[in-house]
Amino acid sequence: MHAYFKSLTDLEKIYRCPGKFKFEEHSVAEHSFKVTKIAQFLGTVEEQEGNQIDWKLLYEKALNHDYTEIFIGDIKTPVKYADPKLRESLASVEESMTLHFIEEEIPERFQEAYKARFEEGKDNTLEGKILSVADKIDLLYESFGEIQKGNTEDLFTEIYRESLSTILRFQELESVKYFLEEILPDLLRGEFTNQEKLQTISDEMIAHYSKTG
Numbered sequence: 736m737h738a739y740f741k742s743l744t745d746l747e748k749i750y751r752c753p754g755k756f757k758f759e760e761h762s763v764a765e766h767s768f769k770v771t772k773i774a775q776f777l778g779t780v781e782e783q784e785g786n787q788i789d790w791k792l793l794y795e796k797a798l799n800h801d802y803t804e805i806f807i808g809d810i811k812t813p814v815k816y817a818d819p820k821l822r823e824s825l826a827s828v829e830e831s832m833t834l835h836f837i838e839e840e841i842p843e844r845f846q847e848a849y850k851a852r853f854e855e856g857k858d859n860t861l862e863g864k865i866l867s868v869a870d871k872i873d874l875l876y877e878s879f880g881e882i883q884k885g886n887t888e889d890l891f892t893e894i895y896r897e898s899l900s901t902i903l904r905f906q907e908l909e910s911v912k913y914f915l916e917e918i919l920p921d922l923l924r925g926e927f928t929n930q931e932k933l934q935t936i937s938d939e940m941i942a943h944y945s946k947t948g
Contacts, residue, residue, distance in 0.1 A: 738840040739849075742805055749804060751877065759884075761877055763801050769876075771797040774869035777910035781861065784909040789862055796856035796866045803853055806832040826855075861908075868905050871898040872914065876922075883927040892929070896936055903944040915941065 746764035774797040778788045807829055833853050841849050857867045875898035878891040905911045923934050 736840075736842065736845075738836075745805055746802070759880060763804050766873060766877075767798060767801055769873045770800065770866070770869045773872050774865050777865045777869055777908075777914075778862075780910040780913050781865065781908065786861060786909065789860075792860070793862040793865060795852055796862055797869060799852045800856045800866055800870065803829045803833045806836070864905055864908060865910065868902055868908065868911055868914075871901040874898045875902070879922060879933070882929050882933065885928045892932070892936070895933065896940070899937060899940055900944075903940060906944060 743764070746767070747762050749763040751761045751763065751766060771794065774793055778790065778793050782788050807825065834850070837846050837849050837853070857863050857870070875895055878894040878898065881888070881891040882895065902911060902914065906915065919937065923930065923937060
């Protein structure tokens with residue numbers, strides 16, 4: 736288990752969205768913490784609306800969802816999703832390296848538990864859907880932070896658009912409805928670089944997904 740514990744520090748050194756100028760760096764470790772906090776809130780909304788949450792499953796999914804990036808690093812979101820074959824190949828390599836790590840470094844008595852924890856968490860369970868949304872909310876905030884600070888890289892507008900698009904695909908969730916109605920307007924309120932552009936993008940995307948369902 737020493738190798739696993741030691742690897743957690745390495746997650747602090749893997750920075751998201753590599754290769755582009757950023758005013759603020761975000762590590763995979765920081766991202767995992769924020770996604771877990773966001774997932775906790777989204778789960779709270781769902782629970783208050785009468786939906787049953789498996790909190791142990793939700794926390795394990797959120798905390799572990801990007802651990803396997805320790806093997807291949809972070810791949811920029813637009814690149815990762817541009818080609819389904821590329822995404823499939825990356826997933827296959829990541830899965831193979833993760834399994835090798837577990838078999839080599841995790842004591843046998845814990846291996847099944849960690850195989851389950853390191854599996855893809857974004858599935859069709861409510862907890863998996865919450866993870867998908869929480870992951871994109873944090874990515875949306877990261878891209879927004881760069882745009883707000885005046886970063887002129889088009890990539891961050893692209894990431895903002897892709898993140899919101901994914902969130903909107905889960906608009907049947909009560910927590911997503913709350914985010915769109917209560918949180919996103921606060922995010923876009925005020926004066927900042929490209930505020931009008933982001934507001935227009937957001938309004939158009941929300942209108943489109945409202946029509947298409």
